[in-house]
Amino acid sequence: xxxxxxxxxxLVEDNLDDAGLTIRALKKHNLANNLLHLQDGEEALNYLxxxxxxxxxxxxxxxxxxxxxxxxxxxxxxxxxxRKRVIPVVVLTSSKEEKDIVESYKLGVNAYIVKPVDFDxxxxxxxxxxxxxxxxxxxxx
Amino acid sequence: xxxxxxxxRIVAGLVAAxxxxxxxxYLSNENKxxxxxxxxxxxxxxxxxxxxxxxxSHAINLELGQRGYTITGNDTFLxxxxxxxxxxxxxxxRLRQLTVDNDLQQSRVNDLQHTLRxxxxxxxxxxxxxxxxxxxxxxxxxxxEGKGLLDGVRRIVAAFQAEEHRLLAIRSGRNEIxxxxxxxxxxxxxxxxxxxxxxIFYAINVNLRARIRTENRLKIALHEIEDLYDNAPCGYHSLxxxxxxxxxxxxxxxxxxYKRGExxxxxxxxxxxxxxxxxxxxxxxxxxxxxxxxxxxxFTLIGKDKRELPVVLSAIAIxxxxxxxxxxxxxxxxxxxxxxxxxEIKNLNQELEAFTYSVSHDLRAPLRSIDGYARILQEDYxxxxxxEGERVINVIMNNARRMGKLIDDLLEFAxxxxxxxxxxxxxxxxxxxxxxxxxxxEQKGRSIxxxxxxxxxxxxxxxxxxxxxxxxxANALKYTGKVPHAHIEISSTKSDHSVEYIVKxxxxxxxxxxxxxxxxxxxxxxxxxxxxxxxxxxxxxxxVVEKHDGxxxxxxxxxxxxxxxxxIPTNNG
Numbered sequence: 001x002x003x004x005x006x007x008x009x010x011l012v013e014d015n016l017d018d019a020g021l022t023i024r025a026l027k028k029h030n031l032a033n034n035l036l037h038l039q040d041g042e043e044a045l046n047y048l049x050x051x052x053x054x055x056x057x058x059x060x061x062x063x064x065x066x067x068x069x070x071x072x073x074x075x076x077x078x079x080x081x082x083r084k085r086v087i088p089v090v091v092l093t094s095s096k097e098e099k100d101i102v103e104s105y106k107l108g109v110n111a112y113i114v115k116p117v118d119f120d121x122x123x124x125x126x127x128x129x130x131x132x133x134x135x136x137x138x139x140x141x
Numbered sequence: 142x143x144x145x146x147x148x149x150r151i152v153a154g155l156v157a158a159x160x161x162x163x164x165x166x167y168l169s170n171e172n173k174x175x176x177x178x179x180x181x182x183x184x185x186x187x188x189x190x191x192x193x194x195x196x197x198s199h200a201i202n203l204e205l206g207q208r209g210y211t212i213t214g215n216d217t218f219l220x221x222x223x224x225x226x227x228x229x230x231x232x233x234x235r236l237r238q239l240t241v242d243n244d245l246q247q248s249r250v251n252d253l254q255h256t257l258r259x260x261x262x263x264x265x266x267x268x269x270x271x272x273x274x275x276x277x278x279x280x281x282x283x284x285x286e287g288k289g290l291l292d293g294v295r296r297i298v299a300a301f302q303a304e305e306h307r308l309l310a311i312r313s314g315r316n317e318i319x320x321x322x323x324x325x326x327x328x329x330x331x332x333x334x335x336x337x338x339x340x341i342f343y344a345i346n347v348n349l350r351a352r353i354r355t356e357n358r359l360k361i362a363l364h365e366i367e368d369l370y371d372n373a374p375c376g377y378h379s380l381x382x383x384x385x386x387x388x389x390x391x392x393x394x395x396x397x398x399y400k401r402g403e404x405x406x407x408x409x410x411x412x413x414x415x416x417x418x419x420x421x422x423x424x425x426x427x428x429x430x431x432x433x434x435x436x437x438x439x440f441t442l443i444g445k446d447k448r449e450l451p452v453v454l455s456a457i458a459i460x461x462x463x464x465x466x467x468x469x470x471x472x473x474x475x476x477x478x479x480x481x482x483x484x485e486i487k488n489l490n491q492e493l494e495a496f497t498y499s500v501s502h503d504l505r506a507p508l509r510s511i512d513g514y515a516r517i518l519q520e521d522y523x524x525x526x527x528x529e530g531e532r533v534i535n536v537i538m539n540n541a542r543r544m545g546k547l548i549d550d551l552l553e554f555a556x557x558x559x560x561x562x563x564x565x566x567x568x569x570x571x572x573x574x575x576x577x578x579x580x581x582x583e584q585k586g587r588s589i590x591x592x593x594x595x596x597x598x599x600x601x602x603x604x605x606x607x608x609x610x611x612x613x614x615a616n617a618l619k620y621t622g623k624v625p626h627a628h629i630e631i632s633s634t635k636s637d638h639s640v641e642y643i644v645k646x647x648x649x650x651x652x653x654x655x656x657x658x659x660x661x662x663x664x665x666x667x668x669x670x671x672x673x674x675x676x677x678x679x680x681x682x683x684x685v686v687e688k689h690d691g692x693x694x695x696x697x698x699x700x701x702x703x704x705x706x707x708x709i710p711t712n713n714g
Contacts, residue, residue: 017510024517065502094505096552097498117505117545119513119538 006055008034008134012044012074013092014066018115022061022092025123031130041069045077048084056087059110059133064093064100072103079108086140090129151348154341161334165327172323179316185239186309189246192236193298193305199229200257200294204287207264211271211278222268229257236301246304253297260290376452376473379459382466384409384426393473398445415441415449430466433458439476451476490559497555504548512541543675550677553608554662557684562602564689569596569642572603573631576610584618587627594632597640599709605685606709612678613644613705619672620648620703638712639691645704650697659695682707 009032013019019037026032036057038044044062047053060078064071071091078084088110093100096114104112113129116122206222209215233254240246263286271278370377376393378386386404394401397413411422418440429435434457442450456471515537519526526534570593577591591614614629621627630645651659651666658664660683665676686693686707697703 015506015510017514018506021509021513094502094509095498096501096549098556099494115505115509117508117512117548118542119509119516122509122513 006034006057007036008058009036009130010044010047010057010060011035011037012039012041012060012066012071013037013063014040015063018063021119021122022126025126026130028123029127029130031127031134040066041071041074044074045069048078048087049081056084056139058088058137058139059129060087060089061092061129062089064091064095064104072100072107075104075107075109088133088137088139090133092126092129148348150344151341154337154344158334158337158341161330161337165330165334168323168326168330172320175316175319179312182312183309186305186312189236189239189305190302192232192239193301195232196229196236196253196257197294197298199225199232200260200291201225203229203260203264204291207267207287208282211267211275211282214271214275219268222264226261226264229261230254233257243304243308246301249297249301249304253294253301256290256293256297260287260294263287263290375475378410378471378473379468380410380426380471381468382430384411384422386410387468396444396450396475397442398448413442413444415443417441429456429469430458433460433466440473442473451480453479493555493559497552500548501552505545508541508545508548512538512545515541543673547675547677550675550681551662554677554681554684557605557608557681557688560602560605562605562688564600564602566598567601567603567606569598569633572607573610573614576607576614580611580614580618587622588625589618589621589627590629592628592630594630596631596633596642597635599640599711601689601709602685605688609682609685609707612682616678616705617644617646617648617703619674620650620667621646622648622672624648635711639708639710641706641708643704643706645702647702650699650701650703651695652699653697656695656697660693 009026011019011022013022016039019039023032023035023037026035036047038047044060062071062074071093075089075091078087078089085108089108090111090113091100091104091109092113092115094115101112111129113125116125202221202225206218206220206225209218210222233250236253237247237250240250267278267281267287270281371391373390373392376396377388377390378393379388381387385406386408387406389401389404391401394404397404399408399413410426411419414422421438422440425435425438434455436455438454440452440454442452444450452473453476454471454473456469458469459467461467515534519531519534519538523531573593573596577593581589581591614631617629618627621629624647628647631643632645633640633642635641649667649672655666658666660679661676662680663676664680665674667674682705683693686709690710691708693705693707695703695705
C-alpha cells in the first residue's frame with residue numbers, strides 16, 4: 001500500500017529556475033524526498049491519467065501559466081474526474097489576478113498561493129505548504 | 142384673451158345699436174300718436190268753426206226770412222224763416238257739446254243762445270205783427286232791434302271763432318316743436334347707430350385679421366413641430382398598451398425601412414427588435430406601464446431588410462385621469478457609435494488585462510529567480526565571498542525586491558482603475574482604528590501617537606477606501622520616521638454634500654512648490670535612501686478618491702509636517 005517511492009509531491013512548473021527554488025526550499029526541511037517535477041500541463045495530465053500510476057500524490061503544486069496545457073486546464077480535468085478530484089491541488093503562481101483566483105476556486109482548488117518575489121518569503125511559504133499538506137493534512141485513503 | 146376682449150366690444154356695440162333702434166321705434170310711435178292727435182284736434186276745430194258758421198247762417202236766415210216776409214208778405218220767406226228758427230238750437234247744442242272742455246267757449250255759447258233767443262223772439266213778434274199790419278212790422282224793424290241782435294250774434298260767433306283759431310295755432314305750434322325735436326333726435330340717434338355699426342365692423346375686421354394671423358402662426362408652429370418630430374435626428378414613437386405602434390416619426394420609419402402606414406396599428410415593438418432583446422422587452426414593458434418611465438434601455442432594432450441598428454431607448458408613459466396607461470412617448474437614439482466605442486473599450490480593456498496578466502506573471506518570475514539565486518549564492522558560497530561580494534549580492538537582492546514591490550503596486554493601481562465601485566455606508570472610525578492597529582504592529586520601538594477622532598461615515602467602496610487609509614497612514618508613519626515623537630491626527634468635517642477627511646502629521650513635510658507632483662504615478666519628493674517607496678501610494682489614493690467623485694489635496698512645508706485631505710460626496714445621485 002504505502003510505497004516509500006510513491007510520489008508525495010507532484011510539482012508542475014515550466015520555469016526551471018522557479019522549480020529549482022521551490023525544490024530547494026522543500027529540501028531544506030527534508031520534504032522533497034518523494035517529489036516529481038513535470039514541466040507542463042500536458043506532462044502532468046499524461047502522468048496522472050496513465051494506467052501505470054496507481055498511487056496518488058499527497059499534493060499537487062500547480063503553476064498556472066504554462067505552455068500547451070495551462071494550469072487551469074489541468075485543474076479542470078482533475079476536478080472533473082471522479083477518481084482524481086480527491087487529490088489536493090495547491091495553485092502556486094505569480095498571478096494575483098482576481099480572475100485566476102475565482103476560476104481556480106470555482107474548479108475546486110484546495111489552496112491558492114501567490115509566489116512572493118522576495119526569496120525569504122517565498123521559501124517560508126513553500127515550506128509551510130510542504131509541512132501542511134505532507135505532515136498535517138489527512139488525505140483520503 | 143385678445144379674442145374675448147374684441148368679442149365683448151362687439152357685443153356691447155350690438156347691444157347699444159339695438160337699444161338705439163328700440164328708442165327710435167318708440168320715438169316714431171310717439172310721434173305718430175302725436176300726429177294723429179294733432180290732426181284730430183284740427184278736425185275738431187274745423188268742426189267747431191263749421192258749426193259756429195252754421196249757427197251764424199241760421200241767425201242770418203232767421204233775420205233775412207223775417208225781413209223778406211215783412212217787406213213782401215210772401216209766405217216763401219216764412220219757409221226760410223221757419224227752417225232757421227227750427228235748426229239753430231240743434232247747431233248750438235252741437236257747438237256746446239264740441240266745446241264742453243272749454244269754459245270760456247261755453248259761456249260764449251250761452252251768450253249766443255241768449256242772443257239767439259232774443260232774436261227769435263223779436264223775429265216771431267215781427268212776423269206776427271206783419272200778419273196783422275205791414276206798417277207796424279216795418280216800424281218794428283225800423284227800430285233796428287233785430288239788426289242789433291244779429292250783429293250781437295255775429296260778434297259772439299266772431300269771438301268764438303277767433304278763440305278756436307287761437308287754440309288751433311297754439312296746438313299747431315306745439316306740434317311743430319315736437320316734430321322738429323323728434324327729427325333732431327332721430328337724426329342724432331341714426332348717426333350714433335351708424336357710428337356704432339361702423340365701429341363694430343372695424344372691431345370684427347380687426348378681430349378676424351388677428352384670428353387669421355394667429356391661425357397662420359399656429360399653422361407655421363404646427364408645421365415646425367411636425368417637422369421637429371418627423372425629422373429629428375432620433376426616432377420617436379408611441380406604443381399602445383399592447384405594445385403596438387400608434388405613432389412613429391419619419392426618422393424611425395427610415396431606420397426600419399417601413400412606411401408609416403405599415404407600422405401604425407399593425408406592428409408590435411417586439412416584432413422589430415432582435416431575438417436576444419425579446420426577454421428584455423417582455424420584462425421591461427409591463428414595468429414601464431406600471432412605473433410610467435424607463436430610461437436608457439439598449440435594444441437592437443431589426444429593419445425590414447434585416448439590417449440591425451443598436452439604439453438606446455427612453456420612454457415616458459401618457460396616462461389618463463385615472464392613471465391608466467394610454468400610450469408611450471418613446472425616444473430612440475442611434476447607438477451604433479457608442480456600441481462600437483464600447484466594443485473598442487472592451488477590446489482595449491482585454492488587451493490591458495492581457496498585458497497586466499503577463500506583467501504579473503512574466504516580470505515577477507525572473508525577479509524571483511534573481512533574488513532567489515542571489516540568495517543561494519549568499520547562502521552556499523558565503524565563504525568564497527569577501528565583504529564587497531556580500532554587498533554586491535545585497536544590492537542585487539534589494540533591487541530585485543524593490544522592482545517586485547514596484548510591479549505589485551503598479552498592478553494594484555491598474556486593478557483599482559478597472560474595478561467597479563460597490564458603495565456601502567462604512568464605519569470609518571472602526572475601519573481607521575483597525576488599520577492603525579495593523580500598521581503600528583510594524584512600528585514597534587518608535588514613539589508614535591496616532592489620534593483618531595470620531596469620523597463621519599460615508600458611502601464608499603470599503604476595499605478601495607481601506608487602501609486609501611493604509612497608504613495615507615503608512616505615508617504619515619514613514620515620513621515621521623525621523624522625528625523623535627511622531628504625532629498623527631486623523632479627523633473629518635461634514636458639509637452639506639460631502640465629508641472631508643484629514644490626515645495630519647508632524648513629519649518632514651514637503652515643499653509646496655512640488656505639490657503638483659505629489660499624486661502622480663512614480664512621482665517622489667524624497668530620495669530612496671532617505672525614505673523608501675515606489676511613488677504609487679498617493680497615485681492610488683487619488684485614483685480611488687476620484688472614482689468616488691471626491692477630491693484630494695495636500696498642504697505642508699519642509700520639516701513642518703504635512704496634511705492630506707480628501708472628500709467623499711455623501712449624496713451621490
